[in-house]
Amino acid sequence: MAVQSIVSFGDILLRKKAKHVISITPRMIRILNDLVDTLYAVEGRAGLAAPQIGILRRMIVMDCGQGLMELINPQILDMRGEQKGPEACLSLPHYIGAVKRAEYVKVRAMNRHGEHIIIEGTGLIARCIQHEMDHLDGKLFVDFAEGNWIYSRTSGDKMSLADAINLSKHRPMRMVE
Numbered sequence: 001m002a003v004q005s006i007v008s009f010g011d012i013l014l015r016k017k018a019k020h021v022i023s024i025t026p027r028m029i030r031i032l033n034d035l036v037d038t039l040y041a042v043e044g045r046a047g048l049a050a051p052q053i054g055i056l057r058r059m060i061v062m063d064c065g066q067g068l069m070e071l072i073n074p075q076i077l078d079m080r081g082e083q084k085g086p087e088a089c090l091s092l093p094h095y096i097g098a099v100k101r102a103e104y105v106k107v108r109a110m111n112r113h114g115e116h117i118i119i120e121g122t123g124l125i126a127r128c129i130q131h132e133m134d135h136l137d138g139k140l141f142v143d144f145a146e147g148n149w150i151y152s153r154t155s156g157d158k159m160s161l162a163d164a165i166n167l168s169k170h171r172p173m174r175m176v177e
């Protein structure tokens with residue numbers, strides 16, 4: 001178990017599609033534990049997807065204030081309504097964008113014991129599930145941000161993703177499994 005470095009926007013790894021988890025091996029559990037440790041090591045976190053720690057597997061972890069959720073091979077069963085609000089990503093600290101999401105989602109997934117679970121939520125939980133699941137398909141919140149603009153949390157400056165990556169002090173890193 002260990003806190004891992006978070007892969008930054010601009011790294012091609014975040015644009016790749018993650019593979020399904022075929023069986024829950026000790027290695028998969030280690031990755032899940034690393035995801036949890038890394039999630040809780042970051043302030044202001046809500047969710048983290050395996051590609052963000054360099055692992056192209058379909059696993060996400062989340063805590064939107066209601067406790068830890070671990071989803072393996074999540075699949076959307078239902079989405080309804082619409083919400084629009086500020087969204088951020090641990091792979092691009094200090095920036096936010098205005099993103100439209102479904103207000104309600106229902107997903108099926110597997111937990112670390114290999115049991116099938118159903119999770120449903122509205123508001124922040126629904127937003128977080130959609131954001132993290134996008135990571136498994138190489139999609140990033142800026143793709144859906146209004147006008148593809150993002151804003152600096154500190155200065156409020158509006159910029160493109162390319163500008164934000166250039167300004168970011170976080171160096172892209174590469175950890176392909």
Ligand code: ZN
Nearest residue numbers: 088089090091
């Ligand atoms: Zn993200």
